[in-house]
Amino acid sequence: MTLTIASSIDDIIAALAAGARPIAGGTDLVVGSRQGKGSLPDSLIAIDRVEALGVIDRGDAETRLGAGVTHARLMTEPTIVDHFTAIADAAALVGSPATRNVGTVGGNVMNGSPAMDTGSPLVVLGAQAELTNASGSRLVSLDELWVGPGTTSAAPDELCTALVIPNMGEGGGSAYVRLEYRRAMEIAIVGAAAAVTLDGDNVRSIRVALTAVAPTILEVTGLDDLVGKPLDDDALSAVAAAASEQASPISDLRASDRYRRHTIGVMARRAADAAARRASGEDISVPVNRALGVGATA
Amino acid sequence: MAITDLPEFVRADGPDKVTGSGRYTADMTLTGQLVAKFKYAGVPSARVTKLDVTAARAIPGVFAVLTQDDVPDVRYSYGIADRTLFVKDVVRFDGEVVAAVAAINDKIAQQALDAIVFEYDELPAVTDLEAAIADGSPLVHADLDAYEVTGDTPHYGNVGTHSSIEMGDVDAALASADHVISSRFLADASHATPIEPRSVIAQWEGERVTVWTSTQVPFDARAGVSETLEVPSNRVRIVAPHVGGGFGGKCGAHFEPHIAALAKAAKRPVKLVFSRWEEFVAPDRRRESMVIDVTTGVMNDGTIVARTGNILLDNGAYMADSSFFPQAAAMHVAGPYVIPNVKIDARLVYTNHQPSGSVRAPTAPQGCWAVESHTDEIAATIGMDALDFRRKNIVTTGSVGAVGQTYDEIGLDQCLEKAAASAGWGQELPEGEALGISVGWWPSFHAPAGAYAKMHGDGAVQIITGASECGTGSVMTLRMLAADELGIDETSIELIYQDTGAAPSGPGSSGSMTLFNHGRAVERASRQISDQLKELAATQLEANVDDIVLANGVASVAGTPSASVPIVELAGASEDGELLGSASTEALEWPEIVGSSCLGDQGFASWMAPQFSCHVARVRVDKDTGVTRVLEVHAAHDSGTIINPMAAHGQVEGGILMGIGQALTEGTQYDDSGRQRNAGLLEYKLQTIADAPKISTEFVEIYTPNAGPKGAKGLAEAPNVATCGAINNAIANAIGTRLNQLPMTAERVWNAIEGEVE
Numbered sequence A: 001m002t003l004t005i006a007s008s009i010d011d012i013i014a015a016l017a018a019g020a021r022p023i024a025g026g027t028d029l030v031v032g033s034r035q036g037k038g039s040l041p042d043s044l045i046a047i048d049r050v051e052a053l054g055v056i057d058r059g060d061a062e063t064r065l066g067a068g069v070t071h072a073r074l075m076t077e078p079t080i081v082d083h084f085t086a087i088a089d090a091a092a093l094v095g096s097p098a099t100r101n102v103g104t105v106g107g108n109v110m111n112g113s114p115a116m117d118t119g120s121p122l123v124v125l126g127a128q129a130e131l132t133n134a135s136g137s138r139l140v141s142l143d144e145l146w147v148g149p150g151t152t153s154a155a156p157d158e159l160c161t162a163l164v165i166p167n168m169g170e171g172g173g174s175a176y177v178r179l180e181y182r183r184a185m186e187i188a189i190v191g192a193a194a195a196v197t198l199d200g201d202n203v204r205s206i207r208v209a210l211t212a213v214a215p216t217i218l219e220v221t222g223l224d225d226l227v228g229k230p231l232d233d234d235a236l237s238a239v240a241a242a243a244s245e246q247a248s249p250i251s252d253l254r255a256s257d258r259y260r261r262h263t264i265g266v267m268a269r270r271a272a273d274a275a276a277r278r279a280s281g282e283d284i285s286v287p288v289n290r291a292l293g294v295g296a297t298a
Numbered sequence B: 001m002a003i004t005d006l007p008e009f010v011r012a013d014g015p016d017k018v019t020g021s022g023r024y025t026a027d028m029t030l031t032g033q034l035v036a037k038f039k040y041a042g043v044p045s046a047r048v049t050k051l052d053v054t055a056a057r058a059i060p061g062v063f064a065v066l067t068q069d070d071v072p073d074v075r076y077s078y079g080i081a082d083r084t085l086f087v088k089d090v091v092r093f094d095g096e097v098v099a100a101v102a103a104i105n106d107k108i109a110q111q112a113l114d115a116i117v118f119e120y121d122e123l124p125a126v127t128d129l130e131a132a133i134a135d136g137s138p139l140v141h142a143d144l145d146a147y148e149v150t151g152d153t154p155h156y157g158n159v160g161t162h163s164s165i166e167m168g169d170v171d172a173a174l175a176s177a178d179h180v181i182s183s184r185f186l187a188d189a190s191h192a193t194p195i196e197p198r199s200v201i202a203q204w205e206g207e208r209v210t211v212w213t214s215t216q217v218p219f220d221a222r223a224g225v226s227e228t229l230e231v232p233s234n235r236v237r238i239v240a241p242h243v244g245g246g247f248g249g250k251c252g253a254h255f256e257p258h259i260a261a262l263a264k265a266a267k268r269p270v271k272l273v274f275s276r277w278e279e280f281v282a283p284d285r286r287r288e289s290m291v292i293d294v295t296t297g298v299m300n301d302g303t304i305v306a307r308t309g310n311i312l313l314d315n316g317a318y319m320a321d322s323s324f325f326p327q328a329a330a331m332h333v334a335g336p337y338v339i340p341n342v343k344i345d346a347r348l349v350y351t352n353h354q355p356s357g358s359v360r361a362p363t364a365p366q367g368c369w370a371v372e373s374h375t376d377e378i379a380a381t382i383g384m385d386a387l388d389f390r391r392k393n394i395v396t397t398g399s400v401g402a403v404g405q406t407y408d409e410i411g412l413d414q415c416l417e418k419a420a421a422s423a424g425w426g427q428e429l430p431e432g433e434a435l436g437i438s439v440g441w442w443p444s445f446h447a448p449a450g451a452y453a454k455m456h457g458d459g460a461v462q463i464i465t466g467a468s469e470c471g472t473g474s475v476m477t478l479r480m481l482a483a484d485e486l487g488i489d490e491t492s493i494e495l496i497y498q499d500t501g502a503a504p505s506g507p508g509s510s511g512s513m514t515l516f517n518h519g520r521a522v523e524r525a526s527r528q529i530s531d532q533l534k535e536l537a538a539t540q541l542e543a544n545v546d547d548i549v550l551a552n553g554v555a556s557v558a559g560t561p562s563a564s565v566p567i568v569e570l571a572g573a574s575e576d577g578e579l580l581g582s583a584s585t586e587a588l589e590w591p592e593i594v595g596s597s598c599l600g601d602q603g604f605a606s607w608m609a610p611q612f613s614c615h616v617a618r619v620r621v622d623k624d625t626g627v628t629r630v631l632e633v634h635a636a637h638d639s640g641t642i643i644n645p646m647a648a649h650g651q652v653e654g655g656i657l658m659g660i661g662q663a664l665t666e667g668t669q670y671d672d673s674g675r676q677r678n679a680g681l682l683e684y685k686l687q688t689i690a691d692a693p694k695i696s697t698e699f700v701e702i703y704t705p706n707a708g709p710k711g712a713k714g715l716a717e718a719p720n721v722a723t724c725g726a727i728n729n730a731i732a733n734a735i736g737t738r739l740n741q742l743p744m745t746a747e748r749v750w751n752a753i754e755g756e757v758e
């Protein structure tokens, strides 16, 4: 096995073209292979020291979030906390301080787990993945990127260089909440993200996406009826009902499908509520799970 | 007391452990060392049809492959000698060792395992406790009657030990009771889960073997090697480097014999390091699952008149050290209450699960959880406050408990009041929050233990003790006792411990026995030196020996402080070059019990220096999801005199956190055939430090005669007893309905809220 430390994006692209696999924080790749999910690839290219992958660049219309940005930065960078709060909510819940200090958003996204915490926030914020290889870069929507549990449509020689997220206008807010049985080292049993923009008291737009209840992150559809009205208790109940209905959860050691179907509704309602409250200017600190005691965990 | 108010006490092993410079068994490497790996049965119940290791032995780089045919044909276990080192003809749990390999490296060891031919016919697996005791159940041990049995161990069918407590006339008392309340509880199995998975290294020099191992009980490990490999105990030396936690899981002899046998056959040192999965499935120490039926008769004024109980405990495939579990469980279902009429039956049931064995206060957290939940049900039935009901019924100084033991001065009533007051019992709480209360108890145990003490010519002191330090801090406390006897600073005392080649024997770190027993031995051995110092000082100072006082490094004459001599000088003046002390514990008296009869008595009926506790938990339940968070635990403990307050607080806090895990998230899940489904830390959810609630601890310090040094009782297990019960009662108070299954996972709480019972 060889491990090469890249110092530029070009280094990485060349190594990928030669058959290497990227390793960022290694918190999925290495831990997964130790748990028997397959042996480590013969050739690894370490991408964590490439500064160009660590940028957070807020432009006029969109923000580029480098794939190498760690969870520890996501949860504290003002750009993310102020404008893409759901991502900060999610990053703050990942693993432990050690996991957050090395684990990256690119690794989270490219690992393709349906339980990835930054997944549903990125979906509701309309992010696209920027994939780069020797012949150039392309932007891919996340629902095209994630094709099944642990699999993406990216070619083996493609590096995720960034997540590109449209800036939310005034009156926008987002939030991510997840069900957790303990306050650290937890894996989402279910989770939900919401992004809401308001016109005064009324909903201008709402997107909700679900974590760990389908083979990939699942965006809830059919919420158009909520537009133009306040996000009141009835509206939140409609969000919860749609989430529970559209989820296709499994039963496993962590929870039964029945419990997951119920709690995904609860999470979706709470995410939508927190997003709307943030949209209306309320300061709910990151992460929502601690600020509002989701799952009694505050 | 706030932690900052405590006297500063720096553990001698602390800097090593917190800086990472400490060496654990897995950190050691011996020249020429081989890697050990085990072949596990991988099937819970089967008859072996073929076991052939020829091909494995032929692989270059493989130095030894052993099966039961290669070791003495010895059956062992406490109570009933029911197991062999390796599978012999019949497999009884999936983590049972079929063969052991020693090879030059991991990869070749794995190849050897893969080359072992192991064939079997699967047998029906016994996994359900009630089915296991029904007529016609398959037997886990068809030859049970042929095994050697020690102690009062009534056994039959799949029942390993049947114990009962009987006092008074329960039928008549129940008939006369105003209310009769019955409850049923199910507790899942759980694990000790030390953070350090075990590791063993063995090396032979001639006919003598040294084994380095992460054990809590070096002398038990020595006995295990000696018994199963038929080597005299003086040729077996067990050394435990730092131990990274045990919680009972590292009691008993585990794999020391296997590795010693491998090293002998391979003629090389051999090292075993467990993976986390192995740590879950292979040891014969797991916390037993239980089925508890309890019925209590009570009068309108809250007086308990009778209790019956029926308890089934999952023994798993082999006895390990569990023969006393039924009696211990029966005591917990009786509880620390005055109950004149009692009949409790408890049966330890063989199944095809991993064997159960001592885990911190074995049977107590489950038994206490059940009976304390039941106690709240009784109080609710008669409309009495849960605290008042306990005030009325708990044992106090001079009262007679449920087995006819009369208690000397005890402080359970004070524990109850202190914990309740600290928690603000009765206060209004926000929606979704509630308090729950539970009392608990646990015995102290006398065991023979020895100690040597040496004061060298330069005044430096060594205490050589058979005690073991698995993290409790109690070995560290031994220095305080010696320092007190010798009148010197504890930092000038070095401990030699965890080495059977150096120290006199003792129970090690098990059963809250370290300070209780080893402490008394250390005090007595040190006193022999202080006696000699006083003689030397009396001569030098021309004073009466009875007037010599040793303090602050100086021997002086009482009342004449100017007449003094430094202790260092006295040590140098000894004609022997050094001062020696050697002592064992004096036997303590077992308290008498009157008026009860106990079948299957395993020494758990009368409790020496019983420890008492009360925990009040404050929880918040998210009613939409069932997720419960413990916000506060208010603990009050009667463990007699507290010698080392900082260590004592640490024990209580650790015990509570462990109890919260057992209460909320830690439970072993099995498939239908008896295999563990969550044998890993991702799916077996321990509490993290981020989950720790605010814990306030108070000690009710009562000098206790016929107990440990300076009137101390045990303390390591007691804090693990009452937490689960307090949490269940708090959950019930928050959601208005009671759970009857442990752990009380979020989904189970939600099911209870929804009115669904599993």
Ligand SMILES: Cc1cc2nc3c(=O)[nH]c(=O)nc-3n(C[C@H](O)[C@H](O)[C@H](O)COP(=O)(O)OP(=O)(O)OC[C@H]3O[C@@H](n4cnc5c(N)ncnc54)[C@H](O)[C@@H]3O)c2cc1C
Pocket: A021, A022, A023, A024, A025, A026, A027, A028, A029, A030, A031, A047, A067, A068, A093, A094, A095, A096, A099, A102, A103, A104, A105, A106, A107, A108, A109, A110, A111, A115, A116, A117, A118, A158, A159, A160, A161, A185, A186, A187, A188
């Ligand atoms: C203890 C622990 C707790 C955890 N808790 C959580 C949690 O709470 N929530 C959660 O979502 N996850 C959790 N994880 C999983 C993991 O930490 C995250 O998914 C993390 O974001 C992965 O990032 P990484 O940089 O470590 O990825 P790596 O392991 O380095 O890579 C993961 C995969 O992505 C590929 N890859 C990495 N970067 C790129 C790139 N730029 N372009 C293309 N492919 C790439 C790698 O080849 C590999 O296949 C946990 C992991 C551990 C060990």
